[in-house]
Amino acid sequence: MSEKTSQKIFLNDRLVDKDQAVVSVYDHGLLYGDGIFEGIRIYSSRVFRNQDHIDRLYEGALAIRLEIPLSPEEMTAAVEKTVAANNIVDGYVRLIVTRGAGSLGLDIRRTSNPQVIIIADTISLYPEELYETGMKIITASTIRNHPSALSPRVKSLNYLNNILAKIEGTDAGTLEALMMNHKGEVAECTGDNIFIVKNGVLKTPPRDAGILEGITRKVVIELATEAGIDVREEAMVRHDIYTADECFLTGSAAEVIPVVDLDGRKIGTGTPGEITKKLRKRFQEYVREA
Incomplete structure (x- = not known):
């Protein structure tokens, strides 16, 4: 402005x-x-x-x-x-x-x-340097709302569930927190969807994990598919994040940001992975073309 x-x-x-x-x-x-x-x-x-x-x-x-x-x-x-x-x-x-x-x-x-x-x-959700070095996150004890109580597909003004998990993250010295669903599966972070890469396969929790169907998530899936990357929507637990080769988050405000540590466990090499960097670069190009 x-x-x-x-x-x-x-x-x-x-x-x-x-x-x-x-x-x-x-x-x-x-x-x-x-x-x-x-x-x-x-x-x-x-x-x-x-x-x-x-x-x-x-x-x-x-x-x-x-x-x-x-x-x-x-x-x-x-x-x-x-x-x-x-x-x-x-x-x-x-x-x-x-x-x-x-x-x-x-x-x-x-x-x-x-x-x-x-x-x-204008908006700046995370410090610019974290897009290059990757961010650390923790798992919140606050779980996502049960989908039978309030559908996560409704982007409601009542964000207290997310805010309480966000408080846990900031108290732990991180800028984001991972939220599980009522089944103990990975859902999403407080304001972003989550992806991992394992053996060259891009994975993200499915809709029935209790997630918001993010617009940026949708775009990244499209871009990855166009790039010939195998994309799968499947249920995950924290072990899958701990043992992933790469991890990143997506959101309208966050865009595409690497995650290199969850709960003190280094993810992959502890630095942003090649597929993450490729998709982030392609996303940045795409938004200027679209």
Whole structure:
């Protein structure tokens, strides 16, 4: 964003100055985490995989019976408009839809006026040097929500499950934490999907492991397949991560970042592996081409 440009936030149906972008203290998004969101990347002033994000947003809204006041086409245009208004060349969009203002109770019939909030800004999730040297992570004792309680495919505003695991990571001196599912299998990290490489095969937990179907995860699978890499979605346990040749994480904010240590166990050589570096390089090229 240009220093001369005051930040504009899209709120419901128009762009407003940042200090005017306010919602009611009775909004169920604030009171109960009742809403959904998307984190979307901007590369070279273009919104990356906007349609995929919009599709996931509306699927999540349907799942939680939230009626979004804009059509998918209007939402797509609103995202583009917000990015342009803030002169973002390389950055990040946070798209939020809340249930709207209601009463001090859970009954959604007492809510009205769902709020659409679009923020376009810059972002830096991890220090740049970790993309070259790799990061260390730990396994959190906090597990992912049971998929029968809250589907991980809904990118809900209620991120307390992830936050508690993130606290465990930061308390241990790491910037990320691995989360297991209710079966004791590897699910994902607090904000990223996880991949490993073993004997030249790229592996990642399947959808039924209780993961968010990440957009960057999807792109990396596509790029790996195009490169002739054998890609498999299969259940994993921590032992598979400990004994992997390579490991990396993916996410809209994180992009592709190597992991070289889990719970004090060195992964592979303890440095980013060749397939990880190849896919990271190809991803960086692809986002400028797409």
